[in-house]
Amino acid sequence: MTDTLNLAPEVLAKYEIVIGLEVHCQLQTNTKIFASDANHFGSEPNTNISVITLAHPGTLPKLNKKAVEYAVRMGLACGCSITRNTIFDRKNYFYPDLPKGYQLSQDKFPICVGGQIPVMYKDKHGKTVEKVVQIHHIHLEEDAGKSVHDGALTDTLLDYNRAGTPLIEMVTDPCIGSAEEAGAFLTAVRQLVRFIDICDGNMEEGSLRCDLNVSVRLKGTLPLGTKVEVKNMNSIRNVMKAVETEFRRQVGMVENGETILQETRMFDPETGETSGMRVKETMNDYRYFPEPDLAPVFISDAWMAKIQDEMPPLPRQLFEKFTTKYGLSAGHATTLTDTKEVALYFEELSAKAGNYQAAANWVLGPVKTYLNENSDKTADQFPLSPVQLAEVIKLVESNQVSHTTASHKLLPILLENPTQNPLEVAKQNNWLQNSDAGALEGIVDEVLTAMADKVQEFKKGKKGLMGLFVGEVMKKSKGSADPKVVNQLLGKKLG
Amino acid sequence: MQIDKATLHKIANLARLEITPEEEAPLLQSLENVLSWMEHLNELDTDNVAPLTHISSEINVMREDVVGDHLPREQGLYNAPSQDGTYFRVPKVIE
Structure with missing residues (x-):
C-alpha cells in the first residue's frame, strides 16, 4: 500500500x-x-x-x-x-x-x-x-x-x-x-x-x-x-x-x-x-x-418541434435576458437563475411590479431569506404570490410606505396572513407615510425653531447634524413622514 | 472457423453454463459447424448496405406515460425460489 x-x-x-x-x-x-x-x-x-x-x-x-x-x-x-x-x-x-x-x-x-x-x-x-x-x-x-x-x-x-x-x-x-x-x-x-x-x-x-x-x-x-x-x-x-x-x-x-x-x-x-x-x-x-x-x-420533424415547444426556458437563456434586457448585474442574475422556482417567481414579480431592479432586490432579500430559513420550501411555495408581493413593491415605489416599514413590518405580517391586502394592512397600522410636502413643512419648521442652537451650529459647518433634524421630524410625524421628502425640505430650509 | 477450448469456456462462463470434459469435443464441433455456416455471410460485399437491425418495418411502437396494473407483491414473489414475503432473496452477492 x-x-x-x-x-x-x-x-x-x-x-x-x-x-x-x-x-x-x-x-x-x-x-x-x-x-x-x-x-x-x-x-x-x-x-x-x-x-x-x-x-x-x-x-x-x-x-x-x-x-x-x-x-x-x-x-x-x-x-x-x-x-x-x-x-x-x-x-x-x-x-x-x-x-x-x-x-x-x-x-x-x-x-x-x-x-x-x-x-x-x-x-x-x-x-x-x-x-x-x-x-x-x-x-x-x-x-x-x-x-x-x-x-x-x-x-x-x-x-x-x-x-x-x-x-x-x-x-x-x-x-x-x-x-x-x-x-x-x-x-x-x-x-x-x-x-x-x-x-x-x-x-x-x-x-x-x-x-x-x-x-x-x-x-x-x-x-x-x-x-x-x-x-x-x-x-x-x-x-x-x-x-x-x-x-x-x-x-x-x-x-x-x-x-x-x-x-x-x-x-x-x-x-x-x-x-x-x-x-x-x-x-x-x-x-x-x-x-x-x-x-x-x-423522431420526425413534427415530433421534434413539439418537444422544442414544450421546453421550459434554460438557466443561461434567463441569465442573458436578466442581464441584457433587464439590466441586472451578473451576480444578481446568477442568483436569480439558481433554481427554476426562483427564476419564474422573479419573472412574474417583475412583470407585475414593473420594476426589474426593485423586483430583484425583493427576491434576493426577503424571499431568499425566507427560503434560507425554510430550506424545505421552494420559491413557488413562498406564502405571498408574485401578484401580492408586487403590491408591496408598488406601495414602496409610490412612496406610500417606506422601504424599511415594508420589509420589516408589513412583510412579516403578510407572511403570517397571506390573504390580507397589503394596502389595508398598512392603513390599519398607520404605516402610510406622509409625503405631502405642505403638511410636513409645518413639522419641519417646528423642529428647526425648537432646535435653533443646532441650526446655528449646522450653518457654521457641522453638517453631521442633518441626521438629527431628520430623526426629529420623523419622530414628530410618528414615523409616517417620507424620509426623502423630509430631506428635501430640510435641505431647502437650511440651504 | 477454429474455436479453441479457452474460447469455448469463456463463452460458457459468460452464459453461466458449466461444461464437463466429455461435453467439450461435441460442443466444439457443433460451434464450429454453426460458425462455418455463418461465415458464408462474409462472402457478401456489404460496404454500401446500411445495417439491418430489425426485420419488421414497424417503428415508434410506444405507450403513453400512464400507470397501469401492478402485480400484487405476493403474486410477484410467488415463483421465487427464496423470498421473505417482502423481498426476493438470493445467495449473498459479494464484490
Missing part, C-alpha cells in the same frame, strides 16, 4: 488528472421506461412491479414515449445533435438486480450525440475559470433493482421497484481537469435537469448519480494513463473528494513504479478512501446487440 499522504506537493505538481464523468439521471416520468409500473421512490419494496419488470417468459417491453421526449429535451438543452433514427441494444451481464440477464440500453446509436455544458468555477487558487465541458453522448436505458445487503443475513435481498426506471446516462469526454471542475459540471447538470423538469436531481436518493473515470499523466504528455472507474458518491462534495483521493493514490502508484489496474473502485464516504471492487475484463463482455423486442424509434 502506497502512503499517499506523504506525497510532496512538488511531486503531485508534476502530474495532471484527466477525468471523464458518467452521469445517470432518473427521469421523473409517471411510469417505467418499458412497463406501466409506477415510477416512484420510497414505495413499499416490490410493490411497483409487473411481469415485464420481473422478466417473466413471454413478456415484451413497450417504450414510454415520455422518456424519449425527456432525453431529447436534455439533448436540446445541451446543444447535442439528436439521433433521429435510434434503437435500443441489449447489454448482457448477470447480476441479481437485473432480472432479464441483460439491461436494455443504447450502444451504437445513442439518442443524443455531442453537445456541451458551459461551467464557471473558482479553482484552487480562487481564480474564476470559465470552461465548456464537451459531452460525448447521452443515451437512454433502464435502471436496475436495488440490492439490500444486510450484514446479519446470509442472503442478499432484492427490491425490483427501481428496476426499469428510465435513465439517461450522460458521458463526457475525458476533458475535466480538477475536482472543482467536476463539481461545477455536476452542479450545472443538476440545475439543468431541474430547470427542464426531467429529474429532481436528488443525489442522496440516487435520482442523480455520478461515476468517475480517472487517470493521471505527467503534465505535458499526451497518452492517457490507465483509467480507473470510481462509484458510490452520493453528493457533489464526495465526488470532488473522490477525485482528490484517486489523484493522490494513482500518482503514488506511478511514483513507486507500480502498475495501475483498470478496475472499478468504491468510494467510502466515511473515510474518503476508494477501494478495489472487481477487475474489469475486456469491454466486449457485454456482447451488445440490437434489441429485437423494441421497434426502432424515429
Whole structure:
C-alpha cells in the first residue's frame, strides 16, 4: 500500500488528472421506461412491479414515449445533435438486480450525440475559470433493482421497484481537469435537469448519480494513463473528494513504479478512501446487440418541434435576458437563475411590479431569506404570490410606505396572513407615510425653531447634524413622514 | 472457423453454463459447424448496405406515460425460489 499522504506537493505538481464523468439521471416520468409500473421512490419494496419488470417468459417491453421526449429535451438543452433514427441494444451481464440477464440500453446509436455544458468555477487558487465541458453522448436505458445487503443475513435481498426506471446516462469526454471542475459540471447538470423538469436531481436518493473515470499523466504528455472507474458518491462534495483521493493514490502508484489496474473502485464516504471492487475484463463482455423486442424509434420533424415547444426556458437563456434586457448585474442574475422556482417567481414579480431592479432586490432579500430559513420550501411555495408581493413593491415605489416599514413590518405580517391586502394592512397600522410636502413643512419648521442652537451650529459647518433634524421630524410625524421628502425640505430650509 | 477450448469456456462462463470434459469435443464441433455456416455471410460485399437491425418495418411502437396494473407483491414473489414475503432473496452477492 502506497502512503499517499506523504506525497510532496512538488511531486503531485508534476502530474495532471484527466477525468471523464458518467452521469445517470432518473427521469421523473409517471411510469417505467418499458412497463406501466409506477415510477416512484420510497414505495413499499416490490410493490411497483409487473411481469415485464420481473422478466417473466413471454413478456415484451413497450417504450414510454415520455422518456424519449425527456432525453431529447436534455439533448436540446445541451446543444447535442439528436439521433433521429435510434434503437435500443441489449447489454448482457448477470447480476441479481437485473432480472432479464441483460439491461436494455443504447450502444451504437445513442439518442443524443455531442453537445456541451458551459461551467464557471473558482479553482484552487480562487481564480474564476470559465470552461465548456464537451459531452460525448447521452443515451437512454433502464435502471436496475436495488440490492439490500444486510450484514446479519446470509442472503442478499432484492427490491425490483427501481428496476426499469428510465435513465439517461450522460458521458463526457475525458476533458475535466480538477475536482472543482467536476463539481461545477455536476452542479450545472443538476440545475439543468431541474430547470427542464426531467429529474429532481436528488443525489442522496440516487435520482442523480455520478461515476468517475480517472487517470493521471505527467503534465505535458499526451497518452492517457490507465483509467480507473470510481462509484458510490452520493453528493457533489464526495465526488470532488473522490477525485482528490484517486489523484493522490494513482500518482503514488506511478511514483513507486507500480502498475495501475483498470478496475472499478468504491468510494467510502466515511473515510474518503476508494477501494478495489472487481477487475474489469475486456469491454466486449457485454456482447451488445440490437434489441429485437423494441421497434426502432424515429423522431420526425413534427415530433421534434413539439418537444422544442414544450421546453421550459434554460438557466443561461434567463441569465442573458436578466442581464441584457433587464439590466441586472451578473451576480444578481446568477442568483436569480439558481433554481427554476426562483427564476419564474422573479419573472412574474417583475412583470407585475414593473420594476426589474426593485423586483430583484425583493427576491434576493426577503424571499431568499425566507427560503434560507425554510430550506424545505421552494420559491413557488413562498406564502405571498408574485401578484401580492408586487403590491408591496408598488406601495414602496409610490412612496406610500417606506422601504424599511415594508420589509420589516408589513412583510412579516403578510407572511403570517397571506390573504390580507397589503394596502389595508398598512392603513390599519398607520404605516402610510406622509409625503405631502405642505403638511410636513409645518413639522419641519417646528423642529428647526425648537432646535435653533443646532441650526446655528449646522450653518457654521457641522453638517453631521442633518441626521438629527431628520430623526426629529420623523419622530414628530410618528414615523409616517417620507424620509426623502423630509430631506428635501430640510435641505431647502437650511440651504 | 477454429474455436479453441479457452474460447469455448469463456463463452460458457459468460452464459453461466458449466461444461464437463466429455461435453467439450461435441460442443466444439457443433460451434464450429454453426460458425462455418455463418461465415458464408462474409462472402457478401456489404460496404454500401446500411445495417439491418430489425426485420419488421414497424417503428415508434410506444405507450403513453400512464400507470397501469401492478402485480400484487405476493403474486410477484410467488415463483421465487427464496423470498421473505417482502423481498426476493438470493445467495449473498459479494464484490
